[in-house]
Amino acid sequence: MIAHPQTDRARDDxxxxExxxxxxxxxxxxxxxxxxxxSDAHVTISLNIASALKNH
Incomplete structure (x- = not known):
């Protein structure tokens, strides 16, 4: 017997x-x-911290 994939309707919805x-x-x-x-400020701060840690 071959198993057939089932469509996840909830995921598609x-x-x-979205x-x-x-x-x-x-x-x-x-x-x-x-x-x-x-916010844009949050993203900027996060990237600045990540860059500082990478370069350290």
Whole structure:
């Protein structure tokens, strides 16, 4: 008997909805949770710290 892969409809629905969402979500084991956003300042600080640690 050959096993046929099953389509994960919930995952497909999540991916489709995420295309038009104003906020981003994460999908883990069938559960969808909103993700915390980051500001431009947060990204800049994070990259500066990572660069400083890499060069140290």
């Amino acid at each position: 999540y991916l489709e909805a 295309k038009n969402s104003l906020i981003k979500h994460e999908y883990i084991q069938g559960k969808v949770d909103g993700m915390a956003g980051s």
